[in-house]
Amino acid sequence: MIKILLDAFGGDNAPSATIEGAVAALNKDKDIKLLLTGKQDTIEKELAKYRYDEQRVEIINLPDVIAMDDIATEAIKRRQSSLAGAYWKLKNEDDISAFVTAGSTGAAIAGGQLILGRIRGVKRAALCPAIPNIRGGVTLLCDCGANAECKPVMLCQFALLASAYAKVGFGIKNPKVGLLNNGTEAHKGDTLRLETFKYLSKMNGINFIGNVEGRDIMLGDCDVVVADGFSGNIALKSMEGCGKLALGLLKEEIKSGVRAKIGYVFMKKALKNLYARIDFDKYGGALLLGLKKVVVKSHGSSKAAAIANSIAQAAAICRGGLVPQIEKSLAGENWDEIIDGDGQ
C-alpha cells in the first residue's frame, strides 16, 4: 500500500476538483491510500458526494490555505496550511511516500527544498513536466522554473535527475538528453551553455546528444531537454500559449459557418483525438525532482481528471523507485571535476 498526501485545498478548482480526483484515483488503484490535507469539515462534505473505500482515506485537518500570490518563502512557514503542513508530514513519517499539490508552484518548490529537503548531493531541486511530443510519447523539460539562475553543475544534475525520471516513469531505457540552446551547433549559446555542454559531454550516466532548439521539445528525437529554470519556463509557457491559440482558433473556425459545422460532426472523433494528443495534463503534473520523496506539482488549473492522473503518476513513480535510482546515478559521476572547474 502506497501512502500519498494530497493537498485538497491547492489549485484554482479546489477542493471540489481535488476531492473528485482523489476518489477517482482511489477507485482505480486499490493499492494506494490517500491523506487529504485541508479544512476537515469541507473535505468531509465533498467526500460525502462519492462512493469509495473509506479505509483508504485519511483527513488531516490543516485549515490554512496558501494563496497563489503569497510570497513562497514566507507562506511555507504557515504550518497549519494544507501545503506546508503536508510537507511536514511527508518529512516526518517514513511510511508516506509522495505528495501531490495543485497549489502555488513557488510554495511547492520552497517547501520541497526547505521543509522536506533534497537528496544528499543534489544542489537544487528542479521542476520537470512531461510534454507530449510528435512521437506519441513525452519529452521531459528540466528545469522549468524552480531556478531562474543556474550554474553548469546544476544543469548537469538536471540531466541526471530527468534521465532517472524518464527511466522510472516512462520506461525509457537509455534516455537521450539534449541541452536547450539557441542553435544546434556545439559552439552555440552563452557562457552557461558552453560550459555545460563541455561537462555534459563527459558525464558517465547520461546519453547526451548535444544542443537542441525550442522546436525539438515537441518535434525532436530526444527524451530529456535540459534548461535553466528561466528559459525552460519561457519554452513551456510559449508552447502552452501556442497550443491554446491553435485550439482556440480551430474552435472559432468551426463555429464560423454552416459547412464547417457539418464538417465538425464528421470530424468530432478525429478532433477529440487531436486534443488528447496535445493535452499537457495527460501525464499528470510536473515532478519536483531531487527531493527526498516524490512530489508532483499538478497544474494550478487542474480539474478532477488531472488530479487523478497526478496521483496515479506519483504512485507509479514510487513503485518504480525514483529516489534510489537518482541516488545511484549521482554516485556514478565525478562531481568534484565539474565543481572544481568553472561548473560551480
Add this chain to the structure above:
Amino acid sequence: MIKILLDAFGGDNAPSATIEGAVAALNKDKDIKLLLTGKQDTIEKELAKYRYDEQRVEIINLPDVIAMDDIATEAIKRRQSSLAGAYWKLKNEDDISAFVTAGSTGAAIAGGQLILGRIRGVKRAALCPAIPNIRGGVTLLCDCGANAECKPVMLCQFALLASAYAKVGFGIKNPKVGLLNNGTEAHKGDTLRLETFKYLSKMNGINFIGNVEGRDIMLGDCDVVVADGFSGNIALKSMEGCGKLALGLLKEEIKSGVRAKIGYVFMKKALKNLYARIDFDKYGGALLLGLKKVVVKSHGSSKAAAIANSIAQAAAICRGGLVPQIEKSLAGENWDEIIDGDGQ
C-alpha cells in the same frame, strides 16, 4: 521608386523561390525596383520564366554563396558572395533603401553590424519577427537570436527599436511593451530582468506594461515583447515547434478514417483560414532592427510567397520611415542614466 536589394541565392529554396518571389513583388508594387545579387547567368535563366517589368530589375553578379553553416564572421568577409556583396552595395549607395535575404541568419546579423553598421547610439542590432496573435494582429518579439548575452541597456533599446517598428510597420499608435519573464510579478526573474524592469519603468518613449510570460506572446494583450536573444530564440522556436506539431497531428487525424475525410471536405475552408491565421510567414521576415537601413531576414525555408511578403514589408517600412523614427526615439531617452547605473 524604392530600391531594394534581394539576396537571390539566400535560403533553402534559392534561387528558384527567390526569383519567383521577386517577380511577384515587382508585379504587385509598381513603385519598387529590385537589385538581385547572385550568379548572373542563373538569375537570368530563372527570370526568363516570367513576365515582369525589366526596367525595374537589375542583376548584380556576385557568384559566391554563403552556406547556412559557414562561420558568420568569416563568411561575411567574402565580398563576392550574394549576401556580403549586397551589404557592401547597401552601405555604399545612398539611393538603395533596403535588403532582403533568406540566407544564413548569423551572416545576415554579422554583415549588418560589421558592414552596414548601426544607427548612432544603438548598442546592438536585434532580430525581431512579427508573431501572429489571438487578436488577429501581431506581437513583435525582440531580440530573437542576435544577442545571446545581454545587458539591461540592450533590452531597453530593444523595447524602443521594436516600438518604432510597431508604429511604422503595423500602425500601432502607442505599442504596449512587456518584458519576457518567468512570471508576471515585478519581483520575478534573474538579475538581468530585475534591472531591466527598473529602467524600462522609467523610460519616456515606451509604453511599458510590466512582465509577461511565454504564453502572452500569442495570447496576451501586448504589442512588443522584449527578450534577450537567447530566451527570445527559445520562445520563438518553441512556438514554431508546437504550431507544427498541432497542424501535423491535425493532418494525421484527418487522414485516419472515412468520417474524418468526409468532415475535411466540409471543413476545408475553415482549416485553410486556421492555417493562414497561424502562419508565421504571413507578415514577411524578421526585421534586423537598429541598422542604418532596413534589413529583412526571411525564413531560411521561405518559398516564393514568403519572399514576396518580405519584399513588400521592406518597401512598406522604408515608406513609413523606420530609421528616422528610431533616431527620434533614441534621442528622447536618458541613456547615460541607464549606462552609468548597472545597466551597462
